[in-house]
Amino acid sequence: MQELKTDILVIGAGSGGLSVAAGASQMGTDVVLLEGHKMGGDCLNFGCVPSKALIASGKAAYAQAHTSAYGVADVAPQVDYAAAKDHVHDVIAQIEPMDSQERFEGFGVKVIREYGSFISPTQVQAGDHLITARRVVVATGSSPLVPPLPGLDQVTYFTNETIFDLRDKPEHLLIIGGGPIGMEMAQAHIRLGCKVTVIEGLKALGKDDPEAATLVLDSLKAEGVAIHENAMVAQIRDNAGAIEVVTENGEIYAGSHLLLAVGRKANVDRLNLEAAGIERTRTGIKVDDKLRTTNRKVYAIGDVAGGLQFTHVAGYHAGVIIRSALFGLPSKAKTAHIPWATYTDPELAQVGLSEAQARAQHGDAVEIARFDYHHNDRAISERKTKGFIKVMVVKGRPVGATIVGHQAGELINLWSLALANNLKMGQIAAMVSPYPTIGELNKRVAGAYFTPRLFENQTVKKVVRFVQRWIP
Known part of the structure; x- marks a missing residue:
């Protein structure tokens, strides 16, 4: 076991963790960064970046078929779904160097490609490394929530972590979940030539202003997206190769592919938080307005802190942490301007x-x-x-x-x-x-x-x- 001591240990190399590591190291602090999966976290690899790239492909296809109002003849777009996914991965590849291990090692950060687990209030084990830190920042983010739906284990399904690797265009994409991820992917896929059905248990875009949400939903419906609200899913089943989603009211929706977009869960299972005296909440790790956990030497930022789950929130949290942990200045996280x-x-x-x-x-x-x-x-x-x-x-x-x-x-x-x-x-x-x-x-x-x-x-x-x- 290799023992290390550091000023700041950052667990998770997503947006928030990378911002803390870069800022702290460039200000002269000794920093160790742990990442057991991909540098850049969810946003770069499975979330914001690939989704916006695929949306851009769909936008280009839609534009070709809707130019007559500008005096240019409409044409039927020739969509190559696999090539659209090549575009997605090319976009990721162009951004990857900014989040790479090599770049952060250039800042002086010691990067260890292992998951971290607390073994005491001040010590974390990562592979064969035992790390003692004056301050720890947990920035492990969140993952797609996979609900325990009966029959789900009998079919192939996708989440935002896997849909961008799919290269065969879905004939009919079923999407469970009518939140932002579900609606963005619905519109991107309808514009790329797929049939799309969205199944939402309550109200689609239900967290947004109703008038504004209605305008968006009406636009998607006009493009051909079928949106079914108040449709609680009771069962998933395979019917001769077709995927069927059965709702509690007995409706059956059949398609060729299934995307789950029902929410996110905080990545806390590997952390062994109890060993560090860190309390959980239903949505993640319990923090105060300074983003400190119940262990005052440990902070939690971004999705894992259980609040607003956006990449820019994690980046904002990083700034709060840097002011507090590095400079000892009073610094509180606010939400009114997010x-x-x-x-x-x-x-x-x-x-x-x-x-x-x-x-x-x-x-x-x-x-x-x-x-x-x-x-x-x-x-x-x-x-x-x-x-x-x-x-x-x-x-x-x-x-x-x-x-x-x-x-x-x-x-x-x-x-x-x-x-x-x-x-x-x-x-x-x-x-x-x-x-x-x-x-x-x-x-x-x-x-x-x-x-x-x-x-x-x-x-x-x-x-x-x-x-x-x-x-x-």
Whole structure:
């Protein structure tokens, strides 16, 4: 057994773990990084990167068949599903060097390609290494949840960890789960020439603003995706080579391939948390607002911390940890300014409180500012007029924003900035956007907030009349 001592031990080389390791090592801290699977974690290898690459393939195919409105003849796309997957893996390969073992060793990080397991509050065993650390950061992420459905073990099924290695185009893809992953994969596959059926036990995109979610779901249905809601799965079965999904109400959906997209579970099973005095929760590891576990020398960040499960959250958590563990500065993780996006077409993005949450929390103090895409000249010119932006405002400050439409994931950035810095709507309205841009929607919705105050306010009108009459 080889014994090592280090300042910071990072368990997991996904987005959060890599950010901590890179930042800490470049600031002169002794860092050991453990990774038992792939460098880059879920996002690079099985999640954000490959899914967006496949979505891009589907978008290209869809565009070929929908160009007549621009004066260009529609053509039937010739989809090569295996080549689309080559594109996916080429994208991964281009990004891989940024997350590679060699790059992090260049920063001075000692990288050990083994899983880690606690054997005491300050010691972790990884293969034949015994590591004692002053601080430990658990960044093991999450994995696809595979529910114990009767008959599931009798069929071949895919998750986000395996679907990107499939090279034979599914004739009919059944997707269990109508959340963001399920809907993104549904649209990508329908555009690549597959038949797609989504089976959701409750409400598809149920965590999003209902009006915005409906706009997305209607768009997917118009493209041919069959979406069945309130359809709890009771059984999976093989019927002469076809996969059948049987719901509790007796409905049967048959297809050639099955994708499970029903949620995520925190990767904690290998960690032996009890040996370190670290408590779990139903969703992961118990942490305080400083991301410390019940063992004060151990932090947990990203998906394994049991909160919002997004790559950018793990990166944000890494910054919180670096300020606290390296500099000893007070640093707390907040969630109010954390945005997220679903990369369907149209996109759906959210930051802060939804309209329903804002009304529940602030009552009549909430004002809703809204602006529709069909009033934006750039959206009109590109025929991307489906969608809207609405901002929830309390006492002149935004507390949340919902955007559905073209480039919603880009537009939401400004509102994350506003919430992070407690900006006022007047500061948003004061910015100047180049014309014509989709980004102008953000300025226009701020203007919509002030419109009734300026144009419907009788006091304002009296002041203007006075100035025009009496001020030379």
